[in-house]
Amino acid sequence: MKKKWPFIVVGVLLLFGMIGSFLVQRHPDTNLVEIVQDGQVLHRLDLTQTENQTIEVEYDGRVNTVEIKNHQIHMLEAECPDKTCVNMGWLNSAAPIVCLPNHLVIQFTDIPENIDAAVQ
Amino acid sequence: MKLLKNIFLVLNLITALSLAGCTVQQISEKNKTERSLFAMNTYMTFTSYGENSEIALQEAADFVKKVEALWSVTDKNSEIYRANHNYGQPVTISKETEDLVSYALEMAERTNGVLEPTLYPVLTAWGFTTGSKQVPKKEEIAVLLQNVDYRRIELAGKELTVPNEMQLDMGAVAKGYTADLITQLLREHGVDSAILSLGGNIQAIGSRPDGTDWRIGIRAPWEDGNLGVLEISDAAVVTSGGYENYFEDENGNIYWHILDPVTGRPANSGLESVTVIGSEGRLCDALSTALFIMGAEEAGNYWRENGGFDMLLVTNENEIILTEGIADRFTLGDGREETVQVLES
Numbered sequence: 001m002k003k004k005w006p007f008i009v010v011g012v013l014l015l016f017g018m019i020g021s022f023l024v025q026r027h028p029d030t031n032l033v034e035i036v037q038d039g040q041v042l043h044r045l046d047l048t049q050t051e052n053q054t055i056e057v058e059y060d061g062r063v064n065t066v067e068i069k070n071h072q073i074h075m076l077e078a079e080c081p082d083k084t085c086v087n088m089g090w091l092n093s094a095a096p097i098v099c100l101p102n103h104l105v106i107q108f109t110d111i112p113e114n115i116d117a118a119v120q
Numbered sequence: 121m122k123l124l125k126n127i128f129l130v131l132n133l134i135t136a137l138s139l140a141g142c143t144v145q146q147i148s149e150k151n152k153t154e155r156s157l158f159a160m161n162t163y164m165t166f167t168s169y170g171e172n173s174e175i176a177l178q179e180a181a182d183f184v185k186k187v188e189a190l191w192s193v194t195d196k197n198s199e200i201y202r203a204n205h206n207y208g209q210p211v212t213i214s215k216e217t218e219d220l221v222s223y224a225l226e227m228a229e230r231t232n233g234v235l236e237p238t239l240y241p242v243l244t245a246w247g248f249t250t251g252s253k254q255v256p257k258k259e260e261i262a263v264l265l266q267n268v269d270y271r272r273i274e275l276a277g278k279e280l281t282v283p284n285e286m287q288l289d290m291g292a293v294a295k296g297y298t299a300d301l302i303t304q305l306l307r308e309h310g311v312d313s314a315i316l317s318l319g320g321n322i323q324a325i326g327s328r329p330d331g332t333d334w335r336i337g338i339r340a341p342w343e344d345g346n347l348g349v350l351e352i353s354d355a356a357v358v359t360s361g362g363y364e365n366y367f368e369d370e371n372g373n374i375y376w377h378i379l380d381p382v383t384g385r386p387a388n389s390g391l392e393s394v395t396v397i398g399s400e401g402r403l404c405d406a407l408s409t410a411l412f413i414m415g416a417e418e419a420g421n422y423w424r425e426n427g428g429f430d431m432l433l434v435t436n437e438n439e440i441i442l443t444e445g446i447a448d449r450f451t452l453g454d455g456r457e458e459t460v461q462v463l464e465s
Contacts, residue, residue: 088344115349118317120339
């Protein structure tokens, strides 16, 4: 072969293609969460962008207090007999925080890539 | 030159294949259907892939509501409630209820009464059913235990008789049983890839759309995070643990909702959680409760004698005991300190 440059050009293009195809597939775990009541999305937030705050949600006169702190979300307080939702701690993996009596759910909108479901 | 050509060819293939993965994911996301509902005193989410998913999940949701109305222990119109409040007189029930009660009694028999479907009055005394949790007096528990005995329930065809003062409760098997029936329904619609969560009872139909196993996070007892990941296809996964529903008294003592039918008090056999894996949700549901009460040694014996399922036990000494069937399918979370022991048959 007398001319080598076509191969070099193709080689470089290929290299870019390969790097590109791997980059395209790496998407980070999302931090979008939803606060849903009776099927209605009340709030949708990106935890990475949200400042520390509390959000109060009412159902039938009973109040749930949702807290976002240090880019994590959990049920701080709940006016319900069980407090199961409060005991669930910070939202993680694919298991939503649920307050049954008040029909309130806190969940990731997109389940993190590495888990499909959480057994509880 | 030939070597270089071959290298380029291989690299091309790798690139093409890695990009092909992208498209498959997009296609499967298009056919993904999700449905959530509150039922059976819990929150359920169904995810199905494939053409008929929309209609299949609609029927599944309708079915759950239908059987909930038959089996709920608190709904005054349910067949179970009516049987519980008929002063020891028989009640005519539907085929669905007959099948469920029959299964519950069968599992009670197979676990020698460790699974006790008539423990409800004791559960009520602890306040787990009313929301006002309290520690009942010993005498109260003793009296209530006199009316706990699954063998006194009569099921003759479609006639169910619950003796006076006794109460039947399908809570320990209903979700798993329902999951099996929904699975059947989905399969009849041609769905071969779906993942269902019935209040944390997981049922997987087939594998993920890309053919890989479903990745199920197992919650670390008493913590927020996961213990590790279980990879399965075509299986049910059910966990029982004290941390799911408990209360603390003024002295800091913890009482949970899984009661030992012999003592009427929270089962304290040294286990923090039991996860049962098998092909049927009903079996996994029934056994997760029973094995928790039994403790590690007895659970191990039960497994060796009966088989037909796999299990993952977490002891109160931070040990994980796994049966050999799932040893390869469980990955302990990064940085976790539990020891892992594999049980062989």
